[in-house]
Amino acid sequence: MHDYFPNERNDPNYMSTTPYYRRIDLPAGDLHVFAADDLFHAMGAKVLEMANNNLQIPNIRYMSYTPDAHVGVGTCIGTTAVWGAGDGFVSPSIVGSDIGCGMRVHLTNLDAADLRDVKVRRKLVKAIEKRIPVENHARGFFSDIRLDDVLRKGLHGLPNKYVPDGYTPRKATSLTHVECSRFRYEEDALNRIPEPLWHRAHRQLGTLGGGNHFIEIQALETDEANRGIAERWGLRDGQVAVMIHSGSRAWGGAVNQYSGSEVAKTMHRLGLGTGDPKLAFAPLGSDAGRTYTALMKSALNFAVANRHLMAYAVRDAFKEVFGTQAELRTLYDLMHNYAGEESHGGEELFVHRKGTTKALPAGHPDNPEPYRETGHPALIPGSMGTSSYLMVGAEGGGRNYHSICHGAGRVRSRNATKQLVKVDEFASSLRIGQEDEIVVNHKGLEAILDESPQAYKDVDRIIDSVVGAGLAGVVAKCRPLAAIKGV
């Protein structure tokens, strides 16, 4: 693979059309990159090599990177890849290993001033920790819920007691804001997953998981560019919000394991392959493709229900600390690792998002009804100690199938970060020991050193690129006050 970072003037294949967008003619097809120049050049040649392999999958219509793109297994995190629904392919590699990984945001009726005392933040973190296990082999507190119901019906499979605002599919309340509270699929595929994995997944309901997953208590800062939308969404400056970042836990892993071998067999039988043996894909209409797609959707149901259950536990923790008048209203739940059928420009397509977030603009018919006029919230996490963002799609996002970034994007590996970053540096970036410290549920930070902000790009610059490219706008910045992390 030759160098794809040539001098722009010397290479006729290198096209730059705007400061935040370029189309790159790779040997296997076109790659669209939405990023400021320096962020693009920082991505590295491996990122483009991976795109070239992904573009070798037959019938691909479109592939792009967001500014937070970085190397992943088979496919970069930060990829949007589109096929036609009729002659399309599905790729477990372009969905990613943590199927249904995504974000959920709840709005409270509290103000940042209510959490100014560091002791209050500590009390809240402890109260959350008590209800949401984060340790290795963690077991959740929701054994009364049937896993089968969750996998088949998503949020609609939860008992009423876990839906505090009285949501039922017939009764429109705040939960109708939630993106795809139920994914439908060919349920026979569930039989592929062996019994022990069902038990494991059942035990994990209501647990956070490790890596970049987190629960954060944040203070909102609305952006003047979209203050009208902020008001319509019920946001106000200084308002305390809860952000949850988690995925489908071991269930998603089981889906990858048990449908992955069938996908590999299908590729072999059909003589399919690319430059990367780890890049897995199958025709949408093949048995393997259908099985994977069905099981993937079961994992999406698991992920959205799991985030919902954690929010239920957090709501309970808030009531313990702040009294029964404390509220946690659902703003939105939106994943950034998935694939599914979507209609764009009147065409039925199959869209993959791996570490990219859908952000529909105002008026788009696919917005849930309560967000039809404003566009739905696009939930973007920052790294530890840095702000997260509530975004809204812009009209111009249509040229990227309404996909934006999914966060800061890793800039160095977990191992490299542990070598490079010192615990003291991490602690000072969280202002540990100061009155305004970001309270974390770990006594020592060694266990989560690989999550220090030094491991990530600057999320503010990622957001600048997304806004600069005309894909989305900022509605509010979410400043962290406290964080719960797994290991």
Next chain:
DNA sequence: ATGTCC
């Protein structure tokens, strides 16, 4: 990401 090698 993941019961990260039952």
